[in-house]
Amino acid sequence: MIKSLDMQDIARHAVCPPGQHHLFREKLDEHGFVVLQPGEAGDPALDLDAVMAQLGEPVAYGFGTKLALQPQEGSGNLQFTTRAMPLHTDGLFNAGPQVRYIGMRCVAAPLTGGQTLIASNAAFFAHAPADLLEILRGVTIEYRNRIPGYYRDHPEAGHPQVAPIQDDPVTGTTRLVIGLTDPDDPTRTHDATVVGHTAKESTALLGRIRAVLHQPRVLYAHTWRPGQVIVQDNRQVVHGRAAFPGQPRKLVRLSVA
Numbered sequence: 001m002i003k004s005l006d007m008q009d010i011a012r013h014a015v016c017p018p019g020q021h022h023l024f025r026e027k028l029d030e031h032g033f034v035v036l037q038p039g040e041a042g043d044p045a046l047d048l049d050a051v052m053a054q055l056g057e058p059v060a061y062g063f064g065t066k067l068a069l070q071p072q073e074g075s076g077n078l079q080f081t082t083r084a085m086p087l088h089t090d091g092l093f094n095a096g097p098q099v100r101y102i103g104m105r106c107v108a109a110p111l112t113g114g115q116t117l118i119a120s121n122a123a124f125f126a127h128a129p130a131d132l133l134e135i136l137r138g139v140t141i142e143y144r145n146r147i148p149g150y151y152r153d154h155p156e157a158g159h160p161q162v163a164p165i166q167d168d169p170v171t172g173t174t175r176l177v178i179g180l181t182d183p184d185d186p187t188r189t190h191d192a193t194v195v196g197h198t199a200k201e202s203t204a205l206l207g208r209i210r211a212v213l214h215q216p217r218v219l220y221a222h223t224w225r226p227g228q229v230i231v232q233d234n235r236q237v238v239h240g241r242a243a244f245p246g247q248p249r250k251l252v253r254l255s256v257a
């Protein structure tokens with residue numbers, strides 16, 4: 001079977017209805033993410049810990065392993081606001097094992113906005129202009145963490161410099177490793193600059209990456225329903241979120257290596 005490179009098509013196949021949850025690993029590996037639908041009212045809730053335990057060992061952050069993602073009054077950390085989270089790969093700053101799978105369970109969903117955004121690396125490579133890919137193969141991006149105490153800092157405390165296109169030794173495929181950021185957001189988790197580029201050139205290049213990642217054939221926006229679980233393969237997709245001003249939203253996240 002030829003793998004689809006259209007994210008809307010991929011997203012349709014990534015849904016795992018109740019009764020098919022035993023297929024979730026297969027779908028996850030094939031599509032880069034999977035949406036586990038909860039059963040009927042009265043059925044036992046999907047157990048995020050049990051799902052993720054099948055995939056690896058929990059990754060520890062500065063706060064521990066499990067995180068309640070919900071707005072916190074006055075937070076200076078974008079994660080805990082209602083703002084949009086730009087697309088990124090997890091694990092750029094965190095010392096310790098690389099995040100392989102990210103699991104999230106929805107406790108409360110906003111009525112509008114707050115979608116989890118998932119972009120396929122394979123679709124990005126298929127649809128990005130050739131000159132952009134060539135430029136990306138020749139650069140590294142420096143990331144500066146702005147949120148102390150959230151990640152586990154590397155002992156050498158340097159700023160990670162990361163190639164945006166990498167050959168993945170685990171999957172044998174080419175991988176996009178990126179941390180987009182909004183320089184105008186005072187709660188942003190980090191800054192990103194292309195090494196050797198001026199600020200203006202950096203912004204332009206990161207903007208071109210963003211534009212491709214946000215094409216509908218590359219990006220899927222998932223509207224949450226309480227009880228759903230999404231598992232993403234951090235090596236096959238990048239993720240972010242849409243803003244949800246003035247609304248509640250709570251996801252519980254557990255990532256494994």
Ligand SMILES: [Fe+2]
Binds near residue numbers: 088089090239
């Ligand atoms: Fe993330």
